Amino acid sequence: MSKRERDSAFGDLDLHLFNEGNHAGLYRLMGAHPVAGGVRFAVWAPNAGEVAVAGDFNGWDPAANELRCLGPSGVWEGVVPGAKAGDRYKYVIRNRETGEVLWKADPFAFQAELPPATASVVAGLEYAWGDADWMARRGEVNRHDRPIAIYEVHLGSWRRGPDGAMLGYRELAPLLAEHAVRHGFTHVELMPVMEHPFYGSWGYQVTGFFAPSSRWGSPQDLMYLVDTLHQAGVGVILDWVPSHFPDDAFALARFDGTHLYEHADPRRGYHPDWGSLVFNYGRHEVRSFLLSSAMFWLDVYHADGLRVDAVASMLYLDYSRKPGEWEPNVFGGREDLDAIRFLRKLNETVYLLAPGTQTVAEESTAWPMVSRPTWMGGLGFGFKWDMGWMHDTLLYFRKDPVHRKYHHNLLTFRALYGFTENFVLALSHDEVVHGKGSLLAKMPGDDWQKFANLRLLFAYQWTLPGKKLLFMGQEFGQWAEWNHDRELDWWLAGFDRHEGLARLVADLNRLYREYPALHATDHDPAGFEWIECDNADESTLAYLRRSPDGKREVAVALNFTPVPRVSHVIGVPHGGTWREVLNTDATEYWGSGMGNLGGVEAEAMPAHGRPWSLHIVLPPLGAVVFAHEEG
Template sequence: MVDETAIDHDIYLFHQGNLRYSYQLLGAHVVTVDGKPGVRFMVWAPNAEQVSVVGIFNKWDGRQHQMEKLNVNGLWCVFIPELEKGTIYKYEVLTAHGHLQLKADPYAFSSELRPATASVVYSLDGYVWQDDQWMKRREGMNLYESPMSIYELHLGSWKNIEEEIFYNYRDYAEMVIPYVKDLGYTHIELLPLTEHPFDRSWGYQATGYYAVTARYGTPDDFRYFVDQCHEHSIGVILDWVPGHFCKDQHGLRRFDGEALYEYANPKKAEKTQWGTLTFDFARNEVQSFLISNAIYWLKEFHLDGLRVDAVASMLYLDFGKEDGEWELNEYGGRENLEAVDFIKRLNEAIYEEVPNVLMMAEESTSWPLVSAPTYIGGLGFNYKWNMGWMNDMLRYMEMEPVHRKYHHNLITFSLHYAYSENFVLPISHDEVVHGKKSLLNKMPGDYWQKFANLRAFLAYMYAHPGKKLLFMGGEFGQFHEWKDMDELDWELLDYDSHRAILNFMKQLHQLYRDMPALWELDHDQEGFFWIDPHNFEQSILSFVRNSRSTNDQLVVVCNFTPEVYHGYKVGVPKSGTYKEIFTSDAVHFGGSGQSNGLTLKAITEPWQGQDQHIEMTIPPLAVSFLKCTSKVKGEDYER
């Protein structure tokens, strides 16, 4: 039976902007009313003259099943008996201007496969989750003092059957999870899976915010994918796009004939550089829609976090706009105050409803306290992508090594602000597309040097404070930039150099996960100190990573030139014997083998601000990890 009192209360909360589970009220729901099974439809369309549910079941005739307007705020509802899961439908909306338009359901859980655009009735009941152990473990997980290495993944171009024909989510589970598990990643991050009409938008221009894209299967198929990830101790993060939506006619744009989900003011609504529309963050019902949507993905699909796309485009009224295309806020600033308030409310709601999940901001400016709690003035995310580090490092690595000494600050500057936020170091899809070249092909030099540079870069990335993210293909040295309509160049693994760098990534992850110094104090200044950041002439730098236990301390030495140095002095913080437990220059990684095979005894003579030093071989275009111990925990690593 339908609880009318509960529905009335939910309707009140929806219009107040406080209904965190609005998807349980609006949309299409398989229910029983007065003993009759059927589907209840509810939609928000305050400016419409009439709304009907249409589909094959009534020959798309809007006169058959007209909806009742429940209140002056524009909720429409109808119960249609005998309809069931799988019914294809749309809303026929008669606007105040007398125009009829067909719209997909904003709250639909499923949609037709593109190019078809209708919604599909789908029940979220019935799937039996098998991840209780993972979910229980997640409750007690320290998200900040744990290893986090994220494999960013676009399902359709990881592997496909042929162009624009894809595997099912269940098939991807069988293929992707063993691969990611073997490499040692802790998380998968998926590009958006909300329904979208155009493949090449990669999901960033959505029409169905509650519908898992039908390209790869059903909502339950996707639940299986997540379930299997958890079975193998892999977390799942989904890219989520609350900043804008596409203008396709069947979507949210002018849903009831007027600006509804978007701002009425075109200077606020239009995202000119993307050809999309901005949500009206001041509107209560839009807040209920978006906050509920974030909770929906986390709750109904057991996701472990959301990476929130294009946060800067939400925060700033002038983002991507020329003079005259935007207006100052009420205080004369360029901040979108409504969006700021929405973001804070979003994060507060998430942590109340789904504690201990990841909320990661892709925020590309110097907005302060992005990853700080709202009660101290922050935006409330728990992580921020470090776009500054990414831009500086890629610019540095693309230079010929002979020029790097003139730009040494690019690899050291990030430590000036490394603890101002909780950072993720991202090398994402955006860096290997649209003519930017693949990660491997960004690297200068001959064939050998390209791979050596890539290994050095990745090793430095994993030694640097902050969690890690790498886009698919980077792990085996994809030569071509990302081809979003084709699968990865898996045939490259027939070649030694590409197999070697895949093995390098596997061993680097083993080192990373086994060494608390590389992640335990990522967000604490006690976790890092420089030994020598100043040797720009040789493009060499050295530093220490600490954990809470001094026994886990690591010394890291990086050389970003192809020169080899023997007997090079490195100041070390402790006396005793040091052993190189990992080097990116190992022969089986494709390196030159200029390693420190024997133990290195610290010499009691001050150097580089330390009371003692070692003399070591510095391999070319490489990073070396050293540990002071009489019995090295890392002896099992391939060196």
Template sequence: MMLQQQNKPQLTVHDVELFGSGKHYHIYNKLGAHIQHQTEGQATHFAVWAPNAAEVSVIGNFNGWDRAAHLLLARADGSGIWEGTVPDVGQGALYKYFIRSNNGYEVEKGDPYAVYWEVPPRTASVVWGLEFEWSDQAWLEERKSPALNKPISIYEVHLGSWRRVNDQDGREMTYRELAAELPEYCLFLGFTHVEFLPVMEHPFYGSWGYQVVGYYAPTSRYGTPQDFMFLVNALHQAGIGVILDWVPSHFPTDEHGLSYFDGSHLYEHADPRQGLHPDWKSAIFNPGRHEVKSFLISNALYWLDKFHIDGLRVDAVASMLYLDYSRKEGEWIPNRYGGRENLEAIEFLREFNGAVHQSFPDVITIAEESTAWPGVTHAVSSGGLGFDLKWMMGWMHDSLAYLKKDAVYRSYHHEQLSFSLHYAFSERFVLPLSHDEVVHGKRSLLQKMPGDDWQRFAGLRLLYTYMYAHPGAKLLFMGGEFGQHHEWRHDYSLDWNENLHPPHEGIQKLIKDLNSLYRNEPALYERNFSAEGFEWIDHQDATNSVLAWIRKGASLSDQLLFVANFTPVVRNNYRIGVSKPGYYQEVFNSDNLRYGGADVMNFEKIETYPIPKHGHMHSLPLTLPPLGVIVLKYKKVFDWL
């Protein structure tokens, strides 16, 4: 049966023009399956882009998957869009598109714009509405104050393995079950945001969501789209922002997905030197094709619009920026100037950031970009890519490489700790201790630390305190907050039983108190991305493996002094130069007995002496705990001064 277009087509001429020019940023409202409420009952309008098709039909459980039952009509405007309305089809109907291409290729495809899919390994799309009663208006109002002027402490979560029901290898929690526990847990620990590994529908669970088939659908493994909205809503009610991992760089080649969609390389580059990723064996989006750009930018805005998402972390940006990424000579195609820069991807990323910030100025975008590409977080108007934040991969690699070394050898690698401050303010950075560092035999963060059990836990406390004391936003992958022994395993729950043991409980208390310090001390966030907010006291004491520095807020009175001892030796009467006479108070010590430390602490009031040190006329005699960081705050001058 040939389906007739309605008297008022879903897509207007203006829609088609915008889509074809790469400027339709809300095309999800027009393409895909949309339930129509008519006087004679319910129907669903289907629209799909398939310009190389000779025939397209909708097949589903409502017509016995009959390829001839409901044929779509091609628009006469040459857009390549096929559409039509199927009567008596509504919420919950399963469907696919059958496509017969001009070259004779036949295939059954899921809907690129489907908002819901069957639970994998089943592959049909599901007709579904997105109605939901939100109650997060207070959060959305609060979000309007600039995020970069506030603490950003991110808890990175994989939905399927955060906690399992009943036992460690039981079933995954649903979105609503997560909503009953995750917001309260994040609130207890003091994180400001949750970042979910990709929630978009993916056929292979072991890809952790990074091989996306259904870009517009939260995975059905844990519930419906409304169930995911319920989780976001619950997090917002607890004052927790939600960031999603987003993957616009590549997609898997599963037959029911985007790959070779209409018998042509529609979404991906045709030439494997551009269109096939050598590491992941996946297809690479062609952002130079206008309709693909509309698909991707619309997808970004869709999650912000329909699901109230507060930020997007863009995965694998480096793989998009470089034409020769992970390729040998002769395996890539230079740009029109003969260079290795991917000019189309650069333009796409700039346009993506511009569209997001124009429509949602209070949403943040974050780049996972692992090279020294200049201006990732600079404004597009000044030649940058326009992201708000960038992962500081260099800090992560240097810090972990340093702390993996036995303390005996650390004095020879002291510059690994201080080097990050040479470029810390060239971009706005997030310090990531992410999932990538605790998988594939890399071991957990705890197990990376050398020495006996006491030294490993002390080293982990040292790492975390150093991260919170370093300029930049913070990110910690789940399990790290209580020092899980085992590296992350996506098929199992976190080892929550470990949290019952004092050393692990101490790590959790440390994270809770670090988040509290971060939130309550303007010196740690007001100038988080400015060189004016940081000052070295001493970064050259390689012999003792000690660093000392100051963090500064907008007010002169908001300053914190940090001293870190990266050896397991107590340093007594260690002198630090300060500019003001008076006394300082120790407000944080990672060696506190509360955290499982040795309780090597300083007196409540530490008086300065008129003994010059580090270019200052006054100094403090300190006791530095082993593998520890102390935080000092200036209180006042002496009463007699």
């Protein structure tokens, strides 16, 4: 063992892996770690001539506590006696070429000051977890053939106190757990909780890639929230943003006086859409930084998955750029080869080191094999959001029913590509902001028709192949579009029409869990079969969902007009009783009450290429689901 190894937390292997881009556990070494008698600090600043740490423990004296450089690694390290948890600090970095002095927050800090203050805070990560049972079985819960229904939440605007003040992680924990369980969601997805200076960015402009936002409490408070959800049987997915970062002077930008984390060339290093900076994915140490951030949330905070934001912006060099504003890759193409390699490495690392978790790509283009293994040439994600389905479906539902027959292909087109990826059908926050209106407000017609349309939309989403995601407030029919500065309109939940919608969402989730045909073959083309897809004139659809064992088949019929179809025929593969297990027009959902009296007997009359048929009542703007009774 070398003298440096005896004096340092870093071994030679750690430095080697860090410098070659393969270290995914830097959070155990970098940043501020309380030790006996003080705090050990470590930071990467390869172009610095001097690095010191200033904070509450030394009166913010930039010369009091200098760090030592660990050779050519670019890492600076040292122990500050007397420093302790709760102390604020920053690194004071002098560039060796220019002499420029920068005061920087710690890229690996576990806690940050409450914005707009910008110092880092020394914090321990000790917590007595109570979710051992969940952690032992989460690999089973998160499997592709299991029901996954995700409730997307922005913590700052889900619920607030009576005075309008934001609630903390601990205050939100029991409320969110109870709400998710009552409505049958299997997972909660938190919009980014990593520290961000601008609240209006919703967390997507991250400066603290290892620090939960202090707006809602301490690291232990966030752990309590995750723990509470896990003990209630609800998984937790965290939004994670490796695609860009803000250019705030206190954070990552020009960290040691050079373009360290970002590309120096603005054609690659500047994001025109968001006015932010793009990570240099070709730099080994940057890859280690991002890999470690991903693993940190899965390891330390027990997250069950990461939803990776804005993947499309990473894949293309010309994303949102005009001719002349981007530089082709070495082969003359528009693909960012460094980002592709990083994303593949990210997914390989997560599935190796955090088994039982999942990664989800928000990817809006036709990039092939996003959710296919890297050994097949894919990017290696577990799931991909189906942005095409979201766009086509909402475009269809906004149309007056009298015109829908001319746009029937918006519903049927998805079947052509629906099994090319492991899709999540997402109705996310992006669809209810910036003047787009809430889902309910998008629906045409009077109030009854708006609610009927929304119930129909949810039934369509929940019975199609693919996992489910719904943004907060839509489960009870929020009228106003989302506003991050105030809580949801919870007072609406007391009205029958809104209560009925929430009851339907809970019943859809129950049905989705109960019937393997509705979830076990979400990504298997053998689990889906059209019954009727060409009835554009009447704007109806019907399809079968099958489980892997072929048992408990489910037939779904949908009517996208307000005209009741009182003797609608659909072909089915089996005789006997087909029980009506869900009807979106039921009175308990604030529907008109048209239905099939609990079930229908199949008739030995061929229809739609099948030997048996059901004569059903198809309610106005309604969906009915039938399950075949065995025996």
